[in-house]
Amino acid sequence: MSEEIKEEKISKKEQMKQEVKALLEKLKGQQQLLREAKLPVIVLIEGWAAAGKGSLINELISEIDPRFYNVTSPVIQRENECRYPFLYPYAEKIPENGKIMFYDSGWMEDVVRKYVRHEITKKEYKTRVRSVNEFERQLRDAGYIILKIFLDISKEEQFERLANLQDKANTEWRVTEEDRWQHREYKRFREAYENFMDATGDTVKWHKIDGSKRRKAVRDSLALLTGKIEKALEKGKYNGDPFEEDFPLIPMPKLSEVDLSPALEEEEYKEKLKKLQKRLAELHNIIYRRKIPVVLCYEGWDAAGKGGNIRRVTYPLDPRGFDVMPIASPEPHELNRQYLWRFWTRLPKSGHVCIFDRTWYGRVMVERLEGFCTEKDWKRAYNEINEFERQLTDWGAVVLKFWIHIDSDTQLARFTDRQNTPEKQWKITDEDWRNREKWPQYEEAIDEMLEKTSTKNAPWFIIESNDKKYARIRTLEIIIEALEEAIDHHMEKILND
Amino acid sequence: MSEEIKEEKISKKEQMKQEVKALLEKLKGQQQLLREAKLPVIVLIEGWAAAGKGSLINELISEIDPRFYNVTSPVIQRENECRYPFLYPYAEKIPENGKIMFYDSGWMEDVVRKYVRHEITKKEYKTRVRSVNEFERQLRDAGYIILKIFLDISKEEQFERLANLQDKANTEWRVTEEDRWQHREYKRFREAYENFMDATGDTVKWHKIDGSKRRKAVRDSLALLTGKIEKALEKGKYNGDPFEEDFPLIPMPKLSEVDLSPALEEEEYKEKLKKLQKRLAELHNIIYRRKIPVVLCYEGWDAAGKGGNIRRVTYPLDPRGFDVMPIASPEPHELNRQYLWRFWTRLPKSGHVCIFDRTWYGRVMVERLEGFCTEKDWKRAYNEINEFERQLTDWGAVVLKFWIHIDSDTQLARFTDRQNTPEKQWKITDEDWRNREKWPQYEEAIDEMLEKTSTKNAPWFIIESNDKKYARIRTLEIIIEALEEAIDHHMEKILND
Numbered sequence: 002m003s004e005e006i007k008e009e010k011i012s013k014k015e016q017m018k019q020e021v022k023a024l025l026e027k028l029k030g031q032q033q034l035l036r037e038a039k040l041p042v043i044v045l046i047e048g049w050a051a052a053g054k055g056s057l058i059n060e061l062i063s064e065i066d067p068r069f070y071n072v073t074s075p076v077i078q079r080e081n082e083c084r085y086p087f088l089y090p091y092a093e094k095i096p097e098n099g100k101i102m103f104y105d106s107g108w109m110e111d112v113v114r115k116y117v118r119h120e121i122t123k124k125e126y127k128t129r130v131r132s133v134n135e136f137e138r139q140l141r142d143a144g145y146i147i148l149k150i151f152l153d154i155s156k157e158e159q160f161e162r163l164a165n166l167q168d169k170a171n172t173e174w175r176v177t178e179e180d181r182w183q184h185r186e187y188k189r190f191r192e193a194y195e196n197f198m199d200a201t202g203d204t205v206k207w208h209k210i211d212g213s214k215r216r217k218a219v220r221d222s223l224a225l226l227t228g229k230i231e232k233a234l235e236k237g238k239y240n241g242d243p244f245e246e247d248f249p250l251i252p253m254p255k256l257s258e259v260d261l262s263p264a265l266e267e268e269e270y271k272e273k274l275k276k277l278q279k280r281l282a283e284l285h286n287i288i289y290r291r292k293i294p295v296v297l298c299y300e301g302w303d304a305a306g307k308g309g310n311i312r313r314v315t316y317p318l319d320p321r322g323f324d325v326m327p328i329a330s331p332e333p334h335e336l337n338r339q340y341l342w343r344f345w346t347r348l349p350k351s352g353h354v355c356i357f358d359r360t361w362y363g364r365v366m367v368e369r370l371e372g373f374c375t376e377k378d379w380k381r382a383y384n385e386i387n388e389f390e391r392q393l394t395d396w397g398a399v400v401l402k403f404w405i406h407i408d409s410d411t412q413l414a415r416f417t418d419r420q421n422t423p424e425k426q427w428k429i430t431d432e433d434w435r436n437r438e439k440w441p442q443y444e445e446a447i448d449e450m451l452e453k454t455s456t457k458n459a460p461w462f463i464i465e466s467n468d469k470k471y472a473r474i475r476t477l478e479i480i481i482e483a484l485e486e487a488i489d490h491h492m493e494k495i496l497n498d
Numbered sequence: 499m500s501e502e503i504k505e506e507k508i509s510k511k512e513q514m515k516q517e518v519k520a521l522l523e524k525l526k527g528q529q530q531l532l533r534e535a536k537l538p539v540i541v542l543i544e545g546w547a548a549a550g551k552g553s554l555i556n557e558l559i560s561e562i563d564p565r566f567y568n569v570t571s572p573v574i575q576r577e578n579e580c581r582y583p584f585l586y587p588y589a590e591k592i593p594e595n596g597k598i599m600f601y602d603s604g605w606m607e608d609v610v611r612k613y614v615r616h617e618i619t620k621k622e623y624k625t626r627v628r629s630v631n632e633f634e635r636q637l638r639d640a641g642y643i644i645l646k647i648f649l650d651i652s653k654e655e656q657f658e659r660l661a662n663l664q665d666k667a668n669t670e671w672r673v674t675e676e677d678r679w680q681h682r683e684y685k686r687f688r689e690a691y692e693n694f695m696d697a698t699g700d701t702v703k704w705h706k707i708d709g710s711k712r713r714k715a716v717r718d719s720l721a722l723l724t725g726k727i728e729k730a731l732e733k734g735k736y737n738g739d740p741f742e743e744d745f746p747l748i749p750m751p752k753l754s755e756v757d758l759s760p761a762l763e764e765e766e767y768k769e770k771l772k773k774l775q776k777r778l779a780e781l782h783n784i785i786y787r788r789k790i791p792v793v794l795c796y797e798g799w800d801a802a803g804k805g806g807n808i809r810r811v812t813y814p815l816d817p818r819g820f821d822v823m824p825i826a827s828p829e830p831h832e833l834n835r836q837y838l839w840r841f842w843t844r845l846p847k848s849g850h851v852c853i854f855d856r857t858w859y860g861r862v863m864v865e866r867l868e869g870f871c872t873e874k875d876w877k878r879a880y881n882e883i884n885e886f887e888r889q890l891t892d893w894g895a896v897v898l899k900f901w902i903h904i905d906s907d908t909q910l911a912r913f914t915d916r917q918n919t920p921e922k923q924w925k926i927t928d929e930d931w932r933n934r935e936k937w938p939q940y941e942e943a944i945d946e947m948l949e950k951t952s953t954k955n956a957p958w959f960i961i962e963s964n965d966k967k968y969a970r971i972r973t974l975e976i977i978i979e980a981l982e983e984a985i986d987h988h989m990e991k992i993l994n995d
Contacts, residue, residue, distance in 0.1 A: 033924045058817045066805045067812065067822035067855055074818040105817055171780060174787055283668060290671055311564050320555045320602055321571040325564035332829050358564055427530045 017216045024223035025064040031230045032069045032101075039098035040233055041145050041338070044226060047109040048152030049190075050180040051162040052212035057152060058103050060219045061226065065101065074105040080120035084292070084350040086396040087111060087129060088136055092345040095140065097337040108133050109151075109201070113193045114179075117186065128395050130200045135388040138204045142241025142381060143339040146233045147205045148226055151198060152212040156187040243380035245453075248387045251460050253451040256444055261408055263475075264468035277477040278317035284484040285354065289322045291491050292352035294398040297480065298360045301405025303433045304415040306469040310405060311356055313473045314480065324349060328359040340364055340374070340382075341389055351397065360402075361386055365450045370442055383453040390459035399487045400459035403476055404451065405466045409440055514713045521720035522561040528727045529566045529598070536595035537730055538642050538835070541723060544606040545649030546687075547677040548659040549709035554649060555600050557716045558723065568593065571602040577617035581789070581847040583893040584608060584626060585633055589842040592637065594834040605630055606648075606698070610690045611676075614683065625892050627697045632885040635701045639738025639878060640836040643730045644702045645723055648695060649709040653684040740877035742950075745884045748957050750948040753941055758905055760972075761965035771810065774974040779814035781981040782851065786819045788988050789849040791895040794977065795857045798902025800930045801912035803966040807902060808853055810970045811977065820851040825860065837861055837871070837879075838886055848894065857899075858883055862947045867939055880950040887956035896984045897956035900973055901948065902963045906937055 035042065044061070046054045062070055075090040088108060096102035112133065116126045141147055154162070163184060166172045183190055198207045208225055210218050233239070265273070288295060297314070299307045315323060326347050335343040341361055349355030364386070369379040393400050407415075416437070419429040436443070455461040462479050466472035532539065541558070543551045559567055572587040585605060593599035609630065613623045638644055651659070660681060663669040680687055695704045705722055707715050730736070762770070785792060794811070796804050812820060823844050832840040838858055846852030861883070866876040890897050904912075913934070916926040933940070952958040959976050963969035 030921050033921070036924070055816050055818060059813065059815075062817070063809065063813055067808045067853070068805070068824035071821070072817035103817065171783055286668055308563050308565070312560065315564065316556065316560055318556075319552050320559070320569035320600065321552060324568070327565035332831055334829055356564070424527050424530070427533070 017220055021216065021220050021223065024220065024227055027227045028223065029064040031227060032065050034234050035230065036069065036099035038234055038238065040238060041096045041098050042101040042230065043096065043104070043140065043145055043147045044101060045104045045107050045149045046152060047106050047150065048212060049154050049159055050183050051159055051166065052152040052154045053215060053218065054105055054152055057218055057222060058105055061222060062103065069099070070101040070103065071096065072103045072105055075107060077111050077114060080115050085348060086392055088132060088392065089345065089348065092136065092342065095338055095342060097334060109197055113197050117189055117193050130197065132392050132395065133201050134204055139385050140339055141205060141239065144238040144240060146229050148229050149205055149207050150222055151194065151207055151209045152218065153209050154212040158213045159184055159187065240375060240377050241381055243377060245384050249457045251455045251457060253455050253461060255448050256406065259406060259463055259465060261406065261465050261467040263465050263471045265470045265474060270470040270474060273474050274313065277474065277481060280481055281477060282317040284481060284488065285318050285322060287488055288484060289352045291488065293487055293491055294349055294351040294396065295354040296349065296393060296398050296400045297354065297356045298402040299356065299358050299405065300360060300362050300403070302407050302412055303436060304412050304419065305405040305407045305466050306472060307358060307405050309469060310473050310476055311358060314477060315356065318354060322352065323354040323356065325356045325358060328357060328363065341385070362450060366443065366446050369446055370439060386454055387456055390456065394458040399483050401480060401483055402459060402461045404447065404461055404463045405472060406463050407466050411467045412437065514717055518713065518717050518720065521717065521724055524724045525720060526561045528724060529562050531731050532727065533566065533596035535731055535735065537735060538593045538595050539598040539727065540593065540601070540637065540642055540644045541598060542601045542604050542646045543649060544603050544647065545709060546651050546656055547680050548656055548663065549649040549651045550712060550715070551602055551649055554715055554719060555602055558719060559600065562598065566596070567598040567600065569600045569602055572604060574608050574611060577612055582845060583889055585629060585889065586842065586845065589633070589839065592835055592839060594831060606694055610694050614686055614690050627694065629889050629892065630698050631701055636882050637836055638702060638736065641735040641737060643726050645726050646702055646704050647719055648691065648704055648706045649715065650706050651709040655710045656681055656684065737872060737874050738878055740874060740881070742881050746954045748952045748954060750952050750958060752945050753903065756903060756960055756962060758903065758962050758964040760962050760968045762967045762971060767967040767971060770971050774971065774978060775814040777978055778974060781978060781985065782815050782819060784985055785851070785981060786849045788985065790984055790988055791846055791848040791893065792851040793846065793890060793895050793897045794851065794853045795899040796853065796855050796902065797857060797859050797900070798963070799904050799909055800933060801909050801916065802902040802904045803963045803969060804855060804902050806966060807970050807973055808855060811974060812853065815851060819849065820853065821846060822853045822855060825854060825856040838882070858886070859947060863940065863943050866943055867936060883951055884953055887953065891955040896980050898977060898980055899956060899958045901944065901958055901960045902969060903960050904963050908964045909934065
């Protein structure tokens, strides 16, 4: 090499170093502005085994205060060992407002690897691609800054790096069977990666970065990250426009049209209750063994009888296999994330029954009416919720939603009774009375919610609960029918596979 | 059977039924009082396989509002698959104030089964028994109502029940290899259960209940539970007295005696930093492979340089193997549980390095000085923390604690600099200035903390940080030395096993 070229190389290297330094300084300054603007950032670093994802992330975080970022490296489980929806480990880790989360590979690797390995079918692959797009869009619409990088290296480069790691006693263990397998299947992986990026690049763009040039990869990634952040800081927190996808909906009656007269005599009630609970216990056994997840959602007017209804459902269930999730007002760390996060993190393991006592529908009821979110937020929620629930049923879950319904007079009678009975007084608060005054506004919101979110895969059921006994029997019947169907369906799937 | 005896039997059965009903009503009334008094309740149901733990719990919860209780059935992992301290799955699930948590078997089964299976040695067994006693005492002292029930059946009864379950297609799966093994080893289990109850019955009493008489078991359990709750409601939330166990302590200097003059020249610093970081990266590799957990605790004066120090430590680490946990003020769901809970739930997996940026020592500093807890609370905390950290080192963790130290003048200079530098202003708040006014009180509290909690297994290091460069090098040296020692020790252990 001539002296001249050598010098030019050195000066280029030096220049790159200066650029990286300046960009790191810029990022260091931005962390604080992100905090003030309450903007959360997701940095997804995907790419080949041995492409240098880990060391890239290490460079990116080198000047950020540890309070403002986190790195997550989710382990990809074998498909048959997954007890949660495939997006669960990623949704669980989304950052709080003002913080940056680096994913050291994430949902792309998960979907692609399982597809290449034939752990999921072509159809399932497509479903997952759709879910990924929905997931990213929902986060973007909630104001998340998302940067997606694919760290690319050639087959030759990968060979060299893997060989290099394997040669040293101390790094040998880092080359896994998985990595060697990917290397052998480089071509199939290349195709699958490209395909996935094509299919998921519309909402949030992919950036392919050459992993063979370390310094340059760092500089380019930093430029992208600081650029994205700068833009977001200028424009302010993004709040996506509502739109409605065509979900197959089940027509629902208006609440005012519902006949609330159905009732049951004590004797008939007791007899039916016993029979249904026995049957439910049997089904719970099967559900548990076949690892079918069940999500039961309870919403309803105050004093409609949700609690008692839930108790009649849980009574016959083996406590090892169910959870009741009471949903109260969100806490600060929950408010600091996309609103579905606190439900993602409460999802049941497959085979478990999870009963939500109030749900994500708070978004389009109390949060809408009390102004806890913007109009855009709750209008967007119908579609987001439909997507979320479809992701649950894609996973194999039975999702049933109950609106426990009473009329205004019945509520008044029950409120008054609570007020006048010492051991029931805790059940009635000033807030209940205030909410009661907003009955008409709530009714409007609920009608809209039932109309827009009763999908075929996750239907609403209006449960007539002026007579609580009737309501309990009705709910049990619906649950039992749905579980029987799910078990049959599950059996068919096994036989056809 | 004569008519007379038959009638007596029926009337006894009827009486029992009435008693259960009355007790359930009582419990129903108490749930609300528990909520008001903010009392948390732990019900631990242990016992033989097929003793009826699940159905007992189902009866107990049948009249409680789902918002006020939860049932957890932790899965006992094989010892070599556990990546957390053995108490972790149980500590993670402790209830919030005002709620009841039912453990469908718990730490007793965990310890006993592993012992009978020879997964842990006699010595480890004893260590775990001690940890269990500490765990229960700490919860009791924090006001938890704890009821421990052992559901007992004879070998013959167990045989009948297992056979009965195994005979039916629908329940066959419920009898596991584990259960059959327990049945074969009934005698050894009996001995181990009795031994465990003897060793853990002093702080919180065990109640042995005959599982062969279902109704009676329910009634007796309900009587115990409602009785305990009643007593606690009368007496108000228990707040245990402080006491100090003899921990082997390392003598610490007073802060005022520390010589803060050590400093490093830029060149020497850079050279050492590079060398130490390289070494740390190598050690991290080994730590990761050998699954040694590492817990690094940072405390220090405001503006002492914690953040920059942490960054120098994390820079060489593979992001897949470390986490930085910034500890802010506790959120409501954290305040509603024993104060160590939010640290239990943030513990690293074995093989990971976890860096706490502020720690559980907040209890004996800010919480003490600002009156966020009672005097008894923070005085009890020294011992509780020593126990907690010993549980971590018993698990195999390296626990190092750094007090990043500066003098008051240096703090003033840094505060002023922050105030006058626009991009640093976010780092300085009014609270920092207020805390600064309390320097003498803090110093006193810190001296006491260092004196009482620098145990041999989890020592404190005062890091002279008037010169940040010196402080960083010093911290790295300490960490490296400790990791090298831990790796040697781990190797020895393997060779001796």
